[in-house]
Amino acid sequence: MSLRLFDTATRTVRDFVPLVPGEVGIYLCGPTVQAPPHIGHLRSGVAFDVLVRWLGRTGHRVTLVRNVTDIDDKILAKAADAGEQWWAWALANERAFTAAYDALGVLPPTYEPRATGHVPAMVDLMRALVESGHAYSTGEGDVWFDVRSYPEYGALTNQRVDDMVPAPDEGSKRDPRDFALWKGSKPGEPATASWDTPYGRGRPGWHLECSAMAQRYLGDEFDIHGGGLDLRFPHHENEQAQSRAAGLGFARYWLHNGWVTQGGAKMSKSLGNGLLVDVVLAGVRPVVLRYAMTAVQYRSMLEWTDDTLREAEATWDRLAGFVGRTAEQVGHASDEEVAAAELPADFVAAMDDDLNVPAALAVVHEVLRAGNTAFAARDDDEARAAMVALRAMLDVLGLDPAGPQWRADAGDERYVRALEALVGAELEARAQARAARDFTTSDAIRDRLAAAGVVVEDSPQGARWALAARSED
Numbered sequence: 001m002s003l004r005l006f007d008t009a010t011r012t013v014r015d016f017v018p019l020v021p022g023e024v025g026i027y028l029c030g031p032t033v034q035a036p037p038h039i040g041h042l043r044s045g046v047a048f049d050v051l052v053r054w055l056g057r058t059g060h061r062v063t064l065v066r067n068v069t070d071i072d073d074k075i076l077a078k079a080a081d082a083g084e085q086w087w088a089w090a091l092a093n094e095r096a097f098t099a100a101y102d103a104l105g106v107l108p109p110t111y112e113p114r115a116t117g118h119v120p121a122m123v124d125l126m127r128a129l130v131e132s133g134h135a136y137s138t139g140e141g142d143v144w145f146d147v148r149s150y151p152e153y154g155a156l157t158n159q160r161v162d163d164m165v166p167a168p169d170e171g172s173k174r175d176p177r178d179f180a181l182w183k184g185s186k187p188g189e190p191a192t193a194s195w196d197t198p199y200g201r202g203r204p205g206w207h208l209e210c211s212a213m214a215q216r217y218l219g220d221e222f223d224i225h226g227g228g229l230d231l232r233f234p235h236h237e238n239e240q241a242q243s244r245a246a247g248l249g250f251a252r253y254w255l256h257n258g259w260v261t262q263g264g265a266k267m268s269k270s271l272g273n274g275l276l277v278d279v280v281l282a283g284v285r286p287v288v289l290r291y292a293m294t295a296v297q298y299r300s301m302l303e304w305t306d307d308t309l310r311e312a313e314a315t316w317d318r319l320a321g322f323v324g325r326t327a328e329q330v331g332h333a334s335d336e337e338v339a340a341a342e343l344p345a346d347f348v349a350a351m352d353d354d355l356n357v358p359a360a361l362a363v364v365h366e367v368l369r370a371g372n373t374a375f376a377a378r379d380d381d382e383a384r385a386a387m388v389a390l391r392a393m394l395d396v397l398g399l400d401p402a403g404p405q406w407r408a409d410a411g412d413e414r415y416v417r418a419l420e421a422l423v424g425a426e427l428e429a430r431a432q433a434r435a436a437r438d439f440t441t442s443d444a445i446r447d448r449l450a451a452a453g454v455v456v457e458d459s460p461q462g463a464r465w466a467l468a469a470r471s472e473d
Contacts, residue, residue, distance in 0.1 A: 002015055002016065003351075008232060016253065026062065027217075028225075030045075030109075033070055037093075042106075046293045050294060051226075051355060065109060068094055096425035099421030099425070111217050129181065129242060143181040144173050145245075146174060147177050148174075156237045181205050182203070183203055207238035208242065225250070226254075256299070261303050275304070276422075278452075292309055296357065335403065343389070430442050
């Protein structure tokens with residue numbers, strides 16, 4: 001059985017056939033760096049990391065592009081509120097995202113382009129759309145995509161244009177459903193947040209950014225475009241429309257991951273239910289968080305409850321405990337041996353079935369049970385075979401207990417580095433809030449860190465932090 005993936009565009013599970021045999025190009029919508037990451041932000045990074053690892057394990061050369069949206073209305077507003085330069089605000093949060101990805105063992109993308117570094121490509125794409133009649137300018141700097149000029153608009157999400165809810169009024173558009181390719185500069189916005197174009201000075205619309213960067217790094221047509229379920233409309237619908245209207249083949253498959261939810265609601269800052277990554281990692285090992293986020297199938301919602309991490313920790317300890325005990329008794333397996341190990345057929349079938357991780361983990365636990373039985377019986381050959389198979393399967397999921405990311409002699413140091421970066425990002429946000437005399441936000445950040453066991457002490461040289469003493473109960 002070959003890999004089959006659920007394609008959002010066709011709403012069917014399709015055989016995955018790369019454009020170029022043996023090579024796969026993936027564009028994944030990355031973060032808009034307006035604030036530090038909560039665990040909901042990391043769902044797509046972890047989900048597509050499993051896809052990248054599986055494609056690599058099955059012999060494909062993967063090019064993964066994960067962008068950074070580093071200019072945006074909210075970035076400008078939040079930076080202004082804090083009295084910071086918008087680009088400094090964006091960079092601080094970008095670093096917090098990088099630290100969070102690293103902490104969870106997400107492989108770095110092949111390319112990680114920032115939107116602000118690709119403005120010429122965006123202007124070229126916009127000009128092509130205007131000249132072909134698919135876009136138009138209204139006023140200084142404002143350029144809009146004409147959705148009715150593209151008959152297939154709505155195909156990705158199976159909607160008719162007339163049934164779509166009009167966007168908020170943004171100016172003299174021909175149709176309220178038309179979307180911005182370029183936004184003219186507004187009074188009060190910093191001059192550094194705009195660029196000259198043939199249509200006036202302004203900054204790019206969100207949708208245009210991704211189309212231009214995908215073409216730059218993956219070509220006119222590529223294999224997979226991915227992101228969270230919430231991005232299907234309008235973001236991905238608009239990306240597809242403008243790219244194909246410009247004559248590009250664009251994405252051949254569309255993959256969307258489910259959300260992290262609490263009480264059935266999508267985890268988000270706006271709902272006030274975001275669990276910041278640095279707060280979570282102050283109380284749990286990164287590999288446990290990784291396991292919790294990996295254990296569900298990528299298209300399923302991950303409902304976050306008080307038991308989520310407890311169950312993940314108990315399961316992880318059983319897996320890592322078997323690998324550690326067996327290695328001590330029969331000898332360690334090299335990373336090369338694990339990489340070359342043959343995977344159980346049922347595990348392969350599960351992963352080829354639209355990355356069915358729960359079914360794949362069922363095979364992992366079957367091997368774990370057999371391995372524990374062999375270990376207890378002192379059957380060293382069977383125990384070692386089970387250990388290698390277990391590690392090989394978990395490696396595909398980014399969870400090999402004895403691999404470079406999680407082995408005991410490396411894990412603690414990486415954990416400390418990641419925690420320092422994440423807490424540092426929070427303290428920087430607190431300092432910005434204090435400088436802006438926003439003491440409500442400043443106190444909220446301090447309380448949030450305290451609840452996670454991080455003690456903050458202010459001094460003339462700045463804030464220092466330490467982990468609270470462990471309770472004896």
